[in-house]
Amino acid sequence: MTLEWEQVVVDSHDPVALGRWWAQALGWVVVNNDPDEYEIRQAPDRLPGLLFLHVPEGKQVKNRLHLDFRPLDQRAEVSRLLSLGARHADVGQGEQTWVTLADPEGNEFCVLSARQSP
Incomplete structure (x- = not known):
């Protein structure tokens, strides 16, 4: 198999604030602090990560x-x-x-x- 699970992408209104919240909740580290693509991981070289992307709309329904x-x-x-x-x-x-x-x-x-x- 050639696939490696890189990250889970989370749409968010404020990627930095939500990414910081999850980093604190999980005790993870920030590996990319770009305001539109904020990524955290358990350790800098450990996958998968959580990537928070900016989207203009808010959450509407239960997550799938x-x-x-x-x-x-x-x-x-x-x-x-x-x-x-x-x-x-x-x-x-x-x-x-x-x-x-x-x-x-x-x-x-x-x-x-x-x-x-x-």
């Missing part, structure tokens, strides 16, 4: 693709993300073991429960 994160402590991580500016999101998920949040521009993502030991 979202990110899931599995923390060691779901409750603590949800509290931390909320304190950074995330908000709870209702996408029709009902009662689940995961928590659906949205970033400052409304992009949904999930914080899963801790993985159970086998």
